[in-house]
Amino acid sequence: MCRRSMRNGLVRSRRIGPAAGLSRLYFKLESLNPTGGRLFSTAVELPPKPVLLPMKVRFHMTLAGRSLNLNSCRERQQRFAEVLQQRDADLAILTRPEHVYYFTGFRTHPLLQAIVAITSGGSTTLCAPNEAPESVAADEIVTYEAQWRCTLRQDQLAAALAVLKSAWPRRTHRGKLAVEGSNQALWLFGWIDHSGASVIDIDPDLWMLRRCKDADELDLIRRAIDCAEAMYRVASEIIVPGITEIEVYNQLHAEGVNAAGEPLTSFGNDFQCGSPGGLPRSRPIEAGELYILDLAPGYRGYCADMCRTICVGTHPTDEQRHAWEAIFDVLKMVEQTVRPGVSAAQLDRDAQQLLAAAIPKGCFHHLGHGFGLSPHEAPHLNAAWDDFFQSGDVFTAEPGLYAPSLKAGIRLEQNYLVTENGVERLTSFPLELVQRR
Numbered sequence: 001m002c003r004r005s006m007r008n009g010l011v012r013s014r015r016i017g018p019a020a021g022l023s024r025l026y027f028k029l030e031s032l033n034p035t036g037g038r039l040f041s042t043a044v045e046l047p048p049k050p051v052l053l054p055m056k057v058r059f060h061m062t063l064a065g066r067s068l069n070l071n072s073c074r075e076r077q078q079r080f081a082e083v084l085q086q087r088d089a090d091l092a093i094l095t096r097p098e099h100v101y102y103f104t105g106f107r108t109h110p111l112l113q114a115i116v117a118i119t120s121g122g123s124t125t126l127c128a129p130n131e132a133p134e135s136v137a138a139d140e141i142v143t144y145e146a147q148w149r150c151t152l153r154q155d156q157l158a159a160a161l162a163v164l165k166s167a168w169p170r171r172t173h174r175g176k177l178a179v180e181g182s183n184q185a186l187w188l189f190g191w192i193d194h195s196g197a198s199v200i201d202i203d204p205d206l207w208m209l210r211r212c213k214d215a216d217e218l219d220l221i222r223r224a225i226d227c228a229e230a231m232y233r234v235a236s237e238i239i240v241p242g243i244t245e246i247e248v249y250n251q252l253h254a255e256g257v258n259a260a261g262e263p264l265t266s267f268g269n270d271f272q273c274g275s276p277g278g279l280p281r282s283r284p285i286e287a288g289e290l291y292i293l294d295l296a297p298g299y300r301g302y303c304a305d306m307c308r309t310i311c312v313g314t315h316p317t318d319e320q321r322h323a324w325e326a327i328f329d330v331l332k333m334v335e336q337t338v339r340p341g342v343s344a345a346q347l348d349r350d351a352q353q354l355l356a357a358a359i360p361k362g363c364f365h366h367l368g369h370g371f372g373l374s375p376h377e378a379p380h381l382n383a384a385w386d387d388f389f390q391s392g393d394v395f396t397a398e399p400g401l402y403a404p405s406l407k408a409g410i411r412l413e414q415n416y417l418v419t420e421n422g423v424e425r426l427t428s429f430p431l432e433l434v435q436r437r
Helices: 070-086 097-104 156-166 203-211 215-238 245-260 318-337 344-358
Strands: 002-007 010-015 025-032 038-046 089-094 115-119 124-129 140-144 176-179 199-201 290-295 306-312 368-370 377-381 394-397 400-403 408-411 414-418 423-425 434-436
Touching: 070 089, 070 097, 070 115, 070 203, 070 215, 089 097, 097 115, 097 124, 115 156, 124 156, 140 156, 203 377, 215 245, 215 290, 215 306, 215 414, 245 290, 290 408, 306 408, 318 344, 318 394, 318 400, 318 408, 318 414, 318 423, 344 377, 344 400, 377 394
Parallel strands: 089 176, 124 140, 176 199, 306 434
Antiparallel strands: 002 010, 002 140, 025 038, 089 115, 115 124, 290 306, 368 377, 368 394, 394 414, 400 408, 414 423
16 A cells, blocks of 8 residues: 655655565454544455556546646635534545545546545545545545456455555544445444444535535536537537437537537436437437427536427427416526525425416426536425525526427526626526427
8 A cells, every 4th residue: 555645745655554475464444432442343354465557557547637626625625624623523534436526636437436534623635546646635645456457346445445544553533433424335344333433424514515616616517518508509400300319319428528528427317309308219309399408418527407498390389489488587587586595495486386377287396406516416496495595506497397288398497606696697508499490
């Protein structure tokens, strides 16, 4: 195991692990209670260490290109350290890839596992697969072998946790240990004793921290939106009667990749014509149908989420125009109403009333939601939650109306940033029912 310490801008490395010639390595895992007594102890036996091939024939660990700003990552670490202090936790172990990325700027290959440990004092340790990355926001870096002779290990998380634990032979945590409640793996791999250790779920705090987007996050979201709008420009040209939904999907995905200049990190959502949504089919589209295209490309881990509706091969009917106007009025209400402190639940209720006045029971879904590292985040524009808008929120509003007489339905979706005085609209592609003959 290679361990690197970063102090005053310098990086020092030293080897930690078995002496040369030893065939097996045992990591002793111990969990401590708040008074320092041992609660749980086990040994993880690793197989003999194989000869590793050069990194060029293994998965690239760090994905190159524009990414999160490391100074902003450090600021997020400090904000999180303050949360840990408030929760009386002195250590957090985070294994979800979006949180490793959010706090360190390290985005590894999707098939490789990384872990970040952050203390209440703001010290950050990154456990990376295979070798230490060069440019990350971390005080220390430890590594584990995620592949042996190019074969992916299926026990990566166990190995990474064992290495992280072994890097702290004299460290103890006397307060609470914070973990992602949505990820129970730490209990499974012996870091803590599920029956007695002092553990808290830090997920709600992480979701709250992620609501207020920093400038580097907004840059990536705007880039994802650029990709979506490039896809809509292509859609407005290729959607004609007879083209299949699969071909539309293929061409839009290709355009999104071209616009990004690299593979997209996600690609959704709805590609069915004559339907409220769904995955693409081999079915040719027909004249007179409405084509709801809900596109959510991901760029470097951050999502966009837009929707436009295209009228296929003919002019919109009067009923379709009436529905479009009702939906457009809801978006105008959103832009005029939203500011910090406004109830997102009440906005959803008001929107549902406007839509029901046009077509009773014509909308079956929420008004919108936040997005960022995940496609759905707070704030929830949904009466099932009791959220209030905050400055820095990035959210989507996606009112829709659906009925058989509409030839499926219409949904229009804009993306917004909540500012101190209102909202900034982030999306600009036209909302009109574009007709293609």
